[in-house]
Amino acid sequence: MKIHTSLLLVIMSSVMLAACSTSVERLDAQQQVDLSGAWNDTDSQLVAQEMIEDSLSRAWISKFVSSEGKDPAVIVGRIKNLSHEHINTNTFVANMERELINSGEVQFVASAANRQEIRDERADQDLNASEATRKEAGQEYGADFMMQGQINTIVDVDGTTQVRFYQVNLELISLKDNRKVWIGEKKIKKLISNSKIRP
Amino acid sequence: MHKLLLAFVFLLSGCAQHNNNRLADDLQFETPESILSALQETKPDDRDIAQYYLNLGYLQLLSGQFPASIESLLIAKKQMQSLAATSVSENIGAGTVNETLRSYSGYPLDRVMVHNMLALSYLFNRDIDGARVEMLQADVAMKKLADKDSLSGQLVSTHLLSGIIYELLDERSDAFISYQLAENILNQRKIALPEGLTLGLLRMSLKMGNDQAYDRYSKSYPNLVKKMKGKEQVFVLYFDGVVSNKIQASLTVPSFNGQQLIRIAMPTYPERLPRSLHAKISDGEQLVSSDVAENINVIAREDLDKEYPSILLLTTTRAIAKYQVVQETKKKDQLLGTLLNFATLLSEVADLRSWNMLPATIQFAYLETNADDIVVSTPKTVQTDVDLSLGHQHVILVTNLSDKVWHYQQ
Numbered sequence: 350m351k352i353h354t355s356l357l358l359v360i361m362s363s364v365m366l367a368a369c370s371t372s373v374e375r376l377d378a379q380q381q382v383d384l385s386g387a388w389n390d391t392d393s394q395l396v397a398q399e400m401i402e403d404s405l406s407r408a409w410i411s412k413f414v415s416s417e418g419k420d421p422a423v424i425v426g427r428i429k430n431l432s433h434e435h436i437n438t439n440t441f442v443a444n445m446e447r448e449l450i451n452s453g454e455v456q457f458v459a460s461a462a463n464r465q466e467i468r469d470e471r472a473d474q475d476l477n478a479s480e481a482t483r484k485e486a487g488q489e490y491g492a493d494f495m496m497q498g499q500i501n502t503i504v505d506v507d508g509t510t511q512v513r514f515y516q517v518n519l520e521l522i523s524l525k526d527n528r529k530v531w532i533g534e535k536k537i538k539k540l541i542s543n544s545k546i547r548p
Numbered sequence: 549m550h551k552l553l554l555a556f557v558f559l560l561s562g563c564a565q566h567n568n569n570r571l572a573d574d575l576q577f578e579t580p581e582s583i584l585s586a587l588q589e590t591k592p593d594d595r596d597i598a599q600y601y602l603n604l605g606y607l608q609l610l611s612g613q614f615p616a617s618i619e620s621l622l623i624a625k626k627q628m629q630s631l632a633a634t635s636v637s638e639n640i641g642a643g644t645v646n647e648t649l650r651s652y653s654g655y656p657l658d659r660v661m662v663h664n665m666l667a668l669s670y671l672f673n674r675d676i677d678g679a680r681v682e683m684l685q686a687d688v689a690m691k692k693l694a695d696k697d698s699l700s701g702q703l704v705s706t707h708l709l710s711g712i713i714y715e716l717l718d719e720r721s722d723a724f725i726s727y728q729l730a731e732n733i734l735n736q737r738k739i740a741l742p743e744g745l746t747l748g749l750l751r752m753s754l755k756m757g758n759d760q761a762y763d764r765y766s767k768s769y770p771n772l773v774k775k776m777k778g779k780e781q782v783f784v785l786y787f788d789g790v791v792s793n794k795i796q797a798s799l800t801v802p803s804f805n806g807q808q809l810i811r812i813a814m815p816t817y818p819e820r821l822p823r824s825l826h827a828k829i830s831d832g833e834q835l836v837s838s839d840v841a842e843n844i845n846v847i848a849r850e851d852l853d854k855e856y857p858s859i860l861l862l863t864t865t866r867a868i869a870k871y872q873v874v875q876e877t878k879k880k881d882q883l884l885g886t887l888l889n890f891a892t893l894l895s896e897v898a899d900l901r902s903w904n905m906l907p908a909t910i911q912f913a914y915l916e917t918n919a920d921d922i923v924v925s926t927p928k929t930v931q932t933d934v935d936l937s938l939g940h941q942h943v944i945l946v947t948n949l950s951d952k953v954w955h956y957q958q
Contacts, residue, residue, distance in 0.1 A: 547633040
């Protein structure tokens with residue numbers, strides 16, 4: 350009887366320990382995984398890819414190339430988070446920068462924060478680098494267009510069910526004359542149902 | 549076997565909640581920083597994680613540790629969200645031993661108030677966009693909790709804070725709607741509007757060009773119209789005191805045949821509400837006093853009242869279940885049955901957990917001034933000068949628990 354009880358205890362302990370242990374599984378970065386229904390890496394990549402594809406397929410780019418005789422230089426400005434979630438817009442901006450650079454159709458200018466670091470380095474070179482390798486100030490490539498935007502959400506909730514509607518608006522503004530040359534919009538709608546019972 | 553039984557009872561007798569309640573009581577007399585240190589030295593039970601991080605985050609906010617406060621309150625918020633579903637195993641534990649075996653998932657007050665405290669932490673951490681996100685989430689949380697028969701989970705302070713944040717972001721329409729929602733709740737509660745809220749309604753209706761609403765408010769409050777004259781806007785939030793702790797009301801009676809003792813224990817709040825004290829703000833010419841926007845003591849009692857029928861039902865059912873188990877055990881082994889009866893008495897404790905370090909009231913004052921500095925004074929602290937020279941819009945948080953003044957300006 351005692352042996353049976355001990356055996357039962359060992360089995361129960363093993364099951365409990367197994368349930369509590371951490372498990373890790375490597376996933377493909379492109380794999381779509383939705384856990385909470387909140388904005389995630391998949392949404393960020395999807396929106397960035399589709400919107401940049403759309404912007405590069407529009408007439409503004411060919412018009413600029415024919416009038417100026419060079420590829421347009423673009424800078425990504427502020428993407429404002431007006432949504433219900435704490436979205437790290439830096440990853441979204443990074444996704445857009447990657448899509449823009451990899452397209453090969455536009456020149457890309459570093460952001461204000463990046464530029465400051467580079468200017469600091471240039472100032473340092475001015476004092477410390479040899480004349481042959483020193484980079485001069487005043488040679489920066491000025492952007493022709495700035496991309497700005499915002500992420501909005503509408504949340505409708507009833508008990509444990511939620512509909513989350515995300516709308517991402519981006520616009521490309523000419524730095525020369527403030528003209529808006531392209532406006533893009535991407536919508537994502539998610540139905541999220543939470544369980545009413547847990548173990 | 550008997551020692552094991554006693555150890556088991558000790559574990560279930562709710563020692564952790566008494567320690568937490570003692571710290572909340574001490575907060576009235578000691579600084580938030582010292583209570584924070586004492587709280588950080590304790591290790592919360594897995595079932596009390598949400599309550600622990602709610603209190604921790606609030607104390608970190610009052611101590612000016614804003615990034616840490618954000619981190620703690622986000623953990624508490626996530627924990628409460630994940631515990632919103634009903635647990636089968638915890639209900640069995642609560643139905644057979646006591647209510648503290650259920651994980652603390654927060655009252656409606658906690659689920660909305662956590663957004664307020666997070667918004668303030670983000671704001672004083674100079675992240676107004678983060679504060680705005682919290683206010684949007686609070687709106688969703690309040691819609692989830694909305695009930696046509698009660699105001700459960702509908703907080704004036706949340707709408708008021710939303711209005712302030714929207715006003716700082718120059719989102720006039722949203723600010724006006726938030727102030728109106730705060731007004732609606734106060735009207736339903738038959739509580740006079742804080743002067744600062746009335747000024748907000750006047751100001752926003754005027755800025756939006758909503759002539760009809762402005763005429764209505766200016767006719768209702770003609771004396772306040774002349775108060776809208778300064779270039780500096782000062783929003784003052786004052787946290788007064790500490791909300792009441794729950795107390796246990798218990799009754800032990802012999803069974804009808806006198807063979808065992810039966811005990812029931814229910815949570816309740818002390819009947820007497822503490823008197824609110826007020827903060828004063830002066831620019832040399834004007835002197836304004838903070839008005840109560842939210843009486844958290846009242847709301848905490850309403851939340852418990854709403855749960856009372858289910859607590860009573862479960863307590864009675866548990867008493868019957870315990871009686872039957874003891875009766876059956878006594879038939880087999882008289883001594884073990886008596887010990888088990890003793891264990892059922894000791895384990896019968898009321899669930900006294902709540903977000904028990906919140907202020908007793910949240911008060912609000914608004915001042916428009918041309919002065920470069922103002923003086924803020926709270927009942928227990930000395931007067932503090934606040935410099936307004938670096939911005940035109942100012943949010944100030946003060947409490948009578950500490951002499952610190954938190955100031956956001958833009």
